Amino acid sequence: MRVIVRYFFRTLRLILTPFILLSEKLNTPKSLSRTAEEQALADEASKNLALYQFSACPFCMKIRKEIARLGLNIETRNAQHYPQYRAALEAGGGSIKVPCLKVQRDDGSERWL
Structure with missing residues (x-):
């Protein structure tokens, strides 16, 4: 019975994923309008984020919608489809739970949020 329930939800996820992604594309807000100098400062502040x-x-x-609304250039790493990102998330973050923000500090240390 447990196997049937597991496959039911996997199939449901497979069916609903394209609709979820389409909904995100259609409902993503416009970014804040900033001057070039302000945008450069925002880009500099978010360059060490993943x-x-x-x-x-x-x-x-x-989270992606909020990043788009704020107009931040934060690198997104898909830990679901790329094993190197999944391994880095497990090693640095402690477990494979998303969303997880990696902050690379100037002294070379990392912080996982």
Whole structure:
């Protein structure tokens, strides 16, 4: 019975994923308008950030929409489809739970949020 339930939800996820991603594309807000200098400062502040995420995760989608709304250039790394990102997330973050933000500090240390 447990196997049937597991496959039911996997199939449901497979069916709903394209609709979730389409919904994100259609509902992503416009970014804030900034001057070139302000945008350069925002880009400089966010250059050491990387978001580990899954493409169809609703929490990740919410974070990506907020990043787009704020007009930040944060690198997104799909830990679902790329094993090197998944391994880095598990090693640095402690477990494979997304969304997870990796902050690379200037002294070379890392912080996982």
